[in-house]
Amino acid sequence: MSSLLLDEIALATARLAEAGVDSPRADAELIAAHVHNVKRGELHTVPDAEFDARYWEGIARRANREPLQHITGQAFFRYLELDVGPGVFVPRPETEVMTGWVIDRLREMDVASPIAVDLGTGSGAIALSIAQEVPRATVHAVEADPLARGWAERNITGHVDSYTAGRVLLHAGDFTGDLAGLDGLEELAGTVDVVVSNPPYIPVGSIVPPEVGEYDPPAALWSGEDGMTAVRAVERVARRLLRPDGFVAVEHGAQQGAEVYWVFPEESGWRDTRNHKDLAGRDRFVTARSAGT
Template sequence: MASTRAAIEAATTRLRDAGVDTARVDAEWLMAGLLGVGRAALAANLDEELTPALAARYDAAVTRRERREPLQHILGWEEFCGLRFTVTPDVLVPRPETEMLVEWTLSLLPRAGARRRLAIDVGTGSGCIACALALARTDVDVVAIDASPAAVEIARRNVAGLGLSGRVTVREGDLLSGLGACRADLVVANLPYLPAPVLAGLAPEVVDHEPWVALDGGPDGLSVIRSLVAQAPRWLAPGGALVLETAGGDQIPETAGLMRAAGLSNISTRCDLVGVERFIAAFLPSIDDGRG
């Protein structure tokens, strides 16, 4: 029988040979998942011998990663804003940069005052943005929307698992069109924004295993964003904000133009973790601010 240490070393070599950039880290996470411990706790288990059954299960997990299946799909979860979310091939794996979208969104949400606030998360996927907002702000109710029935099911599972069923409502729908009458203080979205021509060049973990519908933004990457920006003013309360994640680059000025054309104003942007201007927000003018 091989030790945990030897199995991790062998797996690291296999993954490195398969072109996995994070070979050692992934080998350790796969072992930690198998043993039911955190990655940091592996140090206490490195000299223990794996039973034949555990060794076979580890080999199967490493083989899946060799084939460039995302680590998160093999583990069944990803961490986002300090929370653990179930992920499957039906939803986009939450990205670290989107945590910055959540952080900025929270700063744009007004305090409750005389009433509770309402936020709408469009294209919710796993529900990570909606849940992070609701847990950070107990005075905010969130409606999370996705067009995919399978994604809706995953989001509902995550909402229930975090004890948020009373404050986060997950609905199936095409953007905002089926939402009904309501006025939100904020609409936030991480929609498909990649131009269709670039999709084939993405890493195998993305192009072969993540939902195409969550990636494909049409010829210029703005097809879905364009539709949401046009709809948003009908569902925003006066003074409410629309906050979006984009691919950056030319999409920022183009999205700003869409926002102005829709009657939104006070446009601002933020950069991601590597300094790319990626996030953009705009507001529906208040009744008394003179910008009607």
Template sequence: MRRQPLRLAIGEAARILDEAGVASARADAETLAAHVLGVERGRLPMVPLVDPPVIDALRELVAQRAKRIPLQHITGTTAMGGITVEVGSGVFVPRPETELLLEWGLTLLEGRTAPVVVDLCTGSAVLALAVANARPDAKVYAVDNDPSALAWARRNADTRTAAGDTPITLYSGDITDGRLLAELDGMVDLVLCNPPYVPKTTQVPPEVADHDPAQAVFAEDNGLAVIRATISIAARLLVVDGGVAIEHDDTHGESVPALLSARRVLSRVEDHPDLAGRPRFATARRG
């Protein structure tokens, strides 16, 4: 068989994914093509023609994605900050919007030496590891209560340590436990948390419903149960002028700031939009 233009193969892949209801059809087709070819997505224009085995491999991956298997489960990785982590069945796939929460946290750490950072609900440990990568002087703790997520976190942490990053400390713990990390009370510069926050009545796409662990996505109390626990822990852990950032559902742009403001020790409460302009995370400082 003859070599074929990659442009046409990607076009066909995007059409199939679009028909399958994939919202980001073109971007996903390009990412899968880049994955098959082992190149950065931005370098695809440098590959005008591809061999038939490449087309076959791309079609196979596109067929999986058309069944609404998450893109990151197919490629096996996702990026955040300066790092890439492995993800798959049994752990939440980190989302691009969480990058903004990470940026807020890293900005807060500027000018602080050897800061202490806690990542609650760590999942793959992506936030904790991205902080450790950006701030080698930080002491980073990461907590989750799901053994499956912690196994992914352990593997990612080992990979980052082998790559030269400062090791993080992983904890198996429930953040509704009022004494969690009590040894760090009043010592933490930054608490980050992307908790389960989707109200249980919310309809979610198949990628989420069938592949993200339910306890990573949905929370009781109209999605606010784990956020309430996060705020209690942050109020206890933070050093004076430390900061907390909590991702939330786009329907909670007023309720989460109100919960933070209700804590006497927290001040400078703000809510922040995601890249689509929807309310996405709330921050506060310890007064």
């Protein structure tokens, strides 16, 4: 790394740390890589003469707690590089664990062309990952918010190739209503292999970091006084969509594991309900199998 850029990154790291950024060194380097149009591991190739002073504009934005992904315009999710920005929820690493679980279940199924539904797709991260990693799967991605749906459409279009073409279908609709309100999904009732969702699950009034509260769309965060309103809606829709022995997987907050478990009781037609942990060992998502009732 050039001596000038090394010095600037050190100063930026100190500024971000003082601002309360969780990963100041990594963010300082990633912003430098973005501004100088190189990979993070290639920062050493930037000569002093090519240092771009706009670097400090990006650092100032991050110090004001604007999400790193809004500054770079990109978010990484499993094997994907996604476009993100204002109006769409930035996908988190925790959701990759649940997505991997869903992908594994779909691969294990003795189904020629599996069908998955992603409720509240946001950027399209989950839906695109399933299509990319599960051959022949068709994924119906549902999003109510027009701004978020625009980002999903952009990402779906950007990742279409001969392998994934036509296998991610974007639908406008609010899954918290009835199934008839979901554009084009009523006809799938009783045929879907997996329903997956990272719904809003933060209780109204909770304190969240500035990167979340000031930049993520409110509709992707807040979900009633207990944070469970959207999770219960996912349960209702999944019960209608899934075939017998189909699976549902729903992300939730780290403190909601016990409560979410009981959203999928046997008397409502569920079995094999399980809690799952994220990489930090915290309860992160619940899965259940449809008994077909």
